[in-house]
Every structure is written in structure tokens, then in C-alpha cells.
Amino acid sequence: MALIKSISGIRGTIGGRPGEGLSPLDVVKFTAAFATFIAKNTTRTSRTIVVGRDARLSGSMVCDLVCGTLAGMGFDVVNIGLASTPTTEIAVVKECACGGLILTASHNPRQWNALKLLNERGEFLNDKEGKQVLAIAEAEDFNFAEVNDLGKVYTNNTYNRKHIDDVLALPLVDVEAIRNADFTVAIDAVNSVGGVVIPELLRALGVKKVIEINCDPTGKFAHTPEPIPENLVSTANIVRDMDADVCFVVDPDVDRLAILGRGGMFFGEENTLISIADYVLAHTPGPTVSNLSSSRGLKDVTEAHGCTYTAAAVGEVNVTTEMKRTGAVIGGEGNGGVIYPELHYGRDALVGVALFLTMMAKTGKSVAQILEGLPKYSIYKTKVELQPGLDVDRLLLNVKEAYKNEKITDIDGVKIDFSDMWVHLRKSNTEPIIRVYAEAHTAAEAEAIAGKVKGMILDMVK
Numbered sequence: 001m002a003l004i005k006s007i008s009g010i011r012g013t014i015g016g017r018p019g020e021g022l023s024p025l026d027v028v029k030f031t032a033a034f035a036t037f038i039a040k041n042t043t044r045t046s047r048t049i050v051v052g053r054d055a056r057l058s059g060s061m062v063c064d065l066v067c068g069t070l071a072g073m074g075f076d077v078v079n080i081g082l083a084s085t086p087t088t089e090i091a092v093v094k095e096c097a098c099g100g101l102i103l104t105a106s107h108n109p110r111q112w113n114a115l116k117l118l119n120e121r122g123e124f125l126n127d128k129e130g131k132q133v134l135a136i137a138e139a140e141d142f143n144f145a146e147v148n149d150l151g152k153v154y155t156n157n158t159y160n161r162k163h164i165d166d167v168l169a170l171p172l173v174d175v176e177a178i179r180n181a182d183f184t185v186a187i188d189a190v191n192s193v194g195g196v197v198i199p200e201l202l203r204a205l206g207v208k209k210v211i212e213i214n215c216d217p218t219g220k221f222a223h224t225p226e227p228i229p230e231n232l233v234s235t236a237n238i239v240r241d242m243d244a245d246v247c248f249v250v251d252p253d254v255d256r257l258a259i260l261g262r263g264g265m266f267f268g269e270e271n272t273l274i275s276i277a278d279y280v281l282a283h284t285p286g287p288t289v290s291n292l293s294s295s296r297g298l299k300d301v302t303e304a305h306g307c308t309y310t311a312a313a314v315g316e317v318n319v320t321t322e323m324k325r326t327g328a329v330i331g332g333e334g335n336g337g338v339i340y341p342e343l344h345y346g347r348d349a350l351v352g353v354a355l356f357l358t359m360m361a362k363t364g365k366s367v368a369q370i371l372e373g374l375p376k377y378s379i380y381k382t383k384v385e386l387q388p389g390l391d392v393d394r395l396l397l398n399v400k401e402a403y404k405n406e407k408i409t410d411i412d413g414v415k416i417d418f419s420d421m422w423v424h425l426r427k428s429n430t431e432p433i434i435r436v437y438a439e440a441h442t443a444a445e446a447e448a449i450a451g452k453v454k455g456m457i458l459d460m461v462k
Contacts, residue, residue: 002439005134011105011114014058020397021445022113027065032144033137034101034117035073037129041097042120050118050323052088052159054102055192055217057375058113062103067153068117070101074145077117077153082193082217084254085116086348087163092122093344094162097127100348107226111218115207123345124317160197163205163350170342172283177361179206186211186244186260190225191218192252194349201350205357211244227251227258227336229266236264246360246367248353255347256336261355261367268371269336270295270379275370276338276352277330281305286329291315292415293424293437294334314426320345326334334379369451377439380446384434384457392427392434395460397410399425402456416453421445423453 003012003021010030012022019026038049049070053059059082067077075098080091085102092100100118108114117125117133124272125133136142145151168175185207189195195215202210213235214222224231227249239247240263247260259267267275274297275290281302285392288302291314297310312322320339325329332339337347340355359370386392396414407417413435421440426436438450 006130008432009114009116009130011108011112011113014113015111022062022154024061024065027115028063028069029140030115030133030137031066031069032073032142033114033133034099035070035075035131036136036142037076038099039073041129044096044098044120046096046098047074048076048078048095050078050080050088050091050097050099050100051090051103051143052083052100053193054084054219055082055195056105056110056113056219056252058346059103059219062113062115066101066103071153072144073142073151075151077151079153079155080159081155081157082196083159083352084163084193084197086255086344086346086350087159087197089122089346090119090163090166090344091156091159092118092120094159104255106253107251107256108220109135109225109359112130117270118423121345123320126317126321132264158198164197164201166343167201167350167354168204170340170351170354172280172342172358173205174362175206178357179208179270181357181361182209183207183245183357183360184209184211184243185278186213186239186242186247187215188213188222188232188247188249188250189215189217189254190221190223190227190250191216192225192254193217194250194252195252195348197357198248198349198353201353205354205424207357211247213238213247221252225252227256228269232258232260232266232369236260236266238264240264246357248349248356250349254349257338257349257352258336259367261371264367267367270297270334270377271371272336272352272356273330273332273334273338274298274301274374275359276355277301278305278374279355280330280340281307283294284329289319289326289328289331291319291333292409292412293426293435294332295375295377295379296422297377301373311415312411316347318412376441378441378443378446379439380443380450382436382450382453382454383428384436384461386432386434387461388432395434395457396425396427398460399453399456418449421449423449425453425457
């Protein structure tokens with residue numbers, strides 16, 4: 001059993017003893033702590049919290065506990081049912097709610113679930129706010145409402161369609177162009193909530209031929225749910241035998257987007273944001289932002305359009321904070337997370353699908369041709385296992401000193417930028433490891449520089 005407490009919420013495996021897994025008692029405790037935090041900090045006059053969930057097996061049980069606890073804390077609950085993370089974020093704003101809870105463990109396997117915490121803007125709590133919630137939970141410093149002050153639970157199943165309508169209304173989404181292109185589009189939704197909303201979105205965009213793969217929202221994930229190439233071999237094989245122009249793959253809560261081309265060709269999750277940004281910048285020039293561990297390709301594309309790129313610390317809330325500061329027109333993360341502020345400040349696979357299909361339709365390019373026009377990079381990811389008691393901060397300082405003649409960024413671990421490659425080292429918040437990511441023009445070069453820096457760390461440990 002596992003239970004992980006972090007600033008973004010609480011996640012864990014279902015079952016086991018309280019405090020060791022995500023038990024019903026833990027769900028109630030952290031929900032009550034979140035409600036207490038919201039009551040103290042919201043500027044809204046209403047006492048309403050939105051709850052949405054993905055389709056995983058424990059979702060209904062956890063949702064009942066969360067909704068009941070919020071009502072017990074004196075909040076009215078708008079339960080939007082099976083809904084993606086970005087849909088829930090949008091619903092918080094449309095309901096003028098005090099906050100929101102998304103019940104999803106994102107790309108984790110089906111035995112996991114989580115409570116993800118949103119503020120009244122439909123955005124994730126920042127570091128300071130998240131720590132306040134954890135402190136309230138640790139102290140069990142919350143009071144349940146008297147009987148006359150209990151909240152009510154309302155069901156509203158309209159938000160998937162409202163989200164779709166908002167996407168269709170975006171100026172850079174061209175439904176007529178997509179309809180006229182007569183695409184055949186496949187979607188792999190790993191048997192979660194994407195199977196509900198993405199096919200509906202595709203048909204609303206004018207796609208007549210939709211191939212549904214793993215779109216039954218049973219929560220019985222058809223493959224390991226993180227949408228990365230090693231988990232999509234079976235999907236690629238299915239697409240290879242079909243005459244699809246493009247296949248979109250989403251994770252269980254639909255905030256990450258991976259793309260396959262004809263014949264099951266992997267487009268690369270890093271290229272999701274880069275390609276869509278290229279399209280957006282061609283029509284609405286402006287700054288862009290991604291995190292330090294994302295591809296340099298976004299910087300290259302941004303500068304090619306005469307615009308400015310900025311890197312943020314890893315974490316969606318850090319990216320959105322930097323996007324607001326710089327007035328970015330698009331940003332996100334290299335894991336397939338596209339953030340398009342014209343709609344809202346959250347990773348959103350729906351808007352990614354719509355913008356990518358519009359780009360294909362208006363340029364007449366295939367997925368392979370779009371890939372050919374992007375900067376050529378390869379990312380290699382590895383890690384260093386750490387023994388208890390090691391001073392990780394000291395190790396990172398030593399690496400920083402060793403490469404002091406290179407460009408160093410230390411807002412999140414240590415990133416070393418060379419002229420034609422980079423390495424990023426950062427301490428994990430959930431595991432005793434240092435993550436080592438590297439990018440270069442070839443896979444061999446990326447692996448070599450990552451191996452060199454990893455070897456340096458191992459020598460220091462010895």
C-alpha cells in the first residue's frame with residue numbers, strides 16, 4: 001500500500017490500513033482539510049465546491065465519500081460526474097465555485113486514486129497553499145457543520161458539452177476546415193473518461209469517421225495508462241491496420257495528449273506542445289512557457305516566430321504562474337500537456353486535439369509532414385537511486401560547481417545548458433532518487449551526456 005501527500009493533493013493505492021493507503025478515512029480527512037482551507041481563503045460569497053472524477057474502478061466510492069464530507073462541512077456540492085481534469089477546472093469557474101476536487105490519479109495504474117485540489121479560479125493550489133492543507137489534515141483542525149447547516153449535493157452532467165462548446169468557439173479552431181478535410185481519426189482513451197468526451201468532441205468538430213479504441217469508461221485500463229511509446233505498442237499495431245489519418249491518445253483524466261500518425265508512427269509526446277505552439281504562434285504571436293525538463297524545441301519554434309520563450313520550474317502551477325507573468329499565448333509541459341490561456345489555464349487534451357486537427361486541415365500536412373518540419377531533438381531519461389541520509393542538495397551543488405562555465409539554471413534542481421544539448425537534475429518529491437533528463441540532437445548524444453553526469457553523481461556518492 002502507498003499514500004503520498006504533496007502540495008497538489010493526496011494520492012495512494014486503494015485499500016489497507018488508514019495512513020498506509022488511500023483508505024476511506026484518509027479521503028474524509030483530507031477532504032475536510034481542503035474544505036477548511038477553502039472556507040478560510042475563498043473570496044466567493046457562495047459555499048459551493050465542484051467535484052469531477054475519472055472512470056477508474058474506485059471512482060464512485062471515493063466520489064461518494066468526498067461529496068458526503070463536503071456536505072458535512074457545510075458546502076454545497078456540484079457533482080459533474082465522469083469529467084476530465086480540464087472539464088472540472090472549467091466547471092469551477094462557470095459555477096462561480098469556491099474550489100474544486102478532481103478525483104483522479106492521472107496516469108497511475110488502476111489501483112491508485114487521488115484528490116487533486118483546485119482554487120476558485122479552477123487552478124491547482126500553489127506550494128504555500130498546498131502545505132496549509134496538509135498542515136490542517138495533520139492536525140485534524142476542522143469542524144463539521146451542525147445539522148441545520150449541512151450542504152446539499154447537486155448533479156450536473158452538462159459540463160462535457162459545455163467544455164466542447166467552449167473549444168469550438170475558439171477563433172483558431174476551424175470546424176469547417178476540419179469537416180472539409182474528411183479525416184479518419186482514431187482515439188485511444190484507455191477505457192477512462194476520454195472515451196466519453198473525445199469522440200463527442202471529434203464529431204462536433206465535423207469528423208465523420210471516428211475509430212474508437214478503448215473508449216468504454218469501465219476503469220479497466222487496457223494498457224499501462226501513461227501515454228508514452230512503450231505503453232502504446234498495442235495501440236500502434238491497431239492503428240497500423242487501419243486507414244486513420246491520425247490517432248490521439250489521452251491519459252485517464254485527459255490532460256495529456258499523445259499523437260500517432262499513419263501506420264502507427266509515434267509523433268513523440270514532446271512534439272505535441274511544440275507543433276501546436278507553432279500553429280498558434282503563426283496566427284497570434286506572443287511569449288511561450290514550458291518547464292525546465294521539456295524540449296528545447298519550443299524555444300526554437302518560439303524564436304523562429306520572433307517571440308520570447310521562458311522556462312519555469314517543473315509543475316503545472318509553476319508553468320501557469322510564469323505564463324501569467326509573461327502574458328504567454330501558449331505553454332505547457334513536454335509530457336503532452338498543452339495549456340492554452342484563450343480557453344483556461346490548465347493542461348487540456350481537448351483543446352490540443354482541436355488545434356492539431358485545424359492545423360492539419362489548414363496546412364494540408366500529414367502527421368509525418370508536420371513532424372518533419374519540427375526541430376530535431378531526442379530526450380533521454382534516467383535516475384540515480386539514493387541511500388538514506390545522503391545530502392542531495394550538496395550533490396547538486398557539486399554538479400553545479402563542476403559545470404560553472406556553462407549556463408546554469410537552479411530554480412528547480414540544476415539544469416546545465418550546453419550549446420547543442422542540456423541536462424536537468426532534480427530531486428524527486430516522492431521517491432529517494434535524483435531524476436536525470438538530457439536532450440540532444442540524437443538519442444546517442446542525449447544518453448551519453450546523461451550517463452556522464454549520472455556517473456559524476458555516483459562517484460560523489462561513493
